Amino acid sequence: MHILLIEDDPMIGQSLTRALKDVGMSGDWARDGVTGELAIESGGYALVLLDLGLPRKSGFDVLKSMRARGDRTPLLIITARDEIDDRVTGLDLGADDYLIKPFGLKELMARIRAILRRNDAPAASTVGNGEITLDLATHETTYRGKTLPLPAREFALLYALVDRPGTILSRAQIEERLYERNEEAGSNAVDVLIHYLRKKFDNEIIRNVRGVGWMVVKHPS
Helix, strand or coil: CEEEEECCCHHHHHHHHHHHHHCCCEEEEECCHHHHHHHHHHCCCCEEEECCCCCCCCHHHHHHHHHHCCCCCCEEEEECCCCHHHHHHHHHHCCCEEEECCCCHHHHHHHHHHHHHHCCCHHHCEEECCCEEEECCCCEEEECCEEEECCHHHHHHHHHHHCCCCCCECHHHHHHHHCCCCCCCCCCHHHHHHHHHHHHCCHHHCEEECCCEEECCCCCC
8 A cells, every 4th residue: 555645844754654664554755745746646646644834835735736636545634733724724625634743653544544444445454465464453464364463574574565466576675665765674684574474374475486576476356
């Protein structure tokens, strides 16, 4: 599940992109309104998290332009503006929800799941490939009748593969989903995580394509 964060505060941006990865979601981060609008236009996002006080183009203007061209991508405003008029404006312009900073990550994730459920996105709480099921709320994974809670990075790695079943992901592609841009991954970090997952479930949960990368098998729905 791909989320777009449009936020100019570096501390909040880093914290939220890390939190999204911890629950198995991939997050792109735009740091101003113009860049964010271009990212929205490129498509492919399940939800947009939008700050209002952005450089180059305000959050309200981004939202207004987005809805004016018929883009119905779910959107959650995250802002320090707590005035009633701002909340009303944001919702009237087409935001699905309005969350005031500071907020708890648990509340943010709950609101994301609620928005996606309202927008007929069954993957809001669980995702799977027909054999593997991941619960985004509890970090529990079920595979061939065995259910276990997983640490954040193991869960995120498995989600990256389940998100594209049948597609081989390289080491670099997996690391991009697991680590921040300024965070260095160990040379064998991916191998170690895959070893842990196979040990907990079964060697067949993740397939290796020698010299290319890893995949999970795509099963009929």
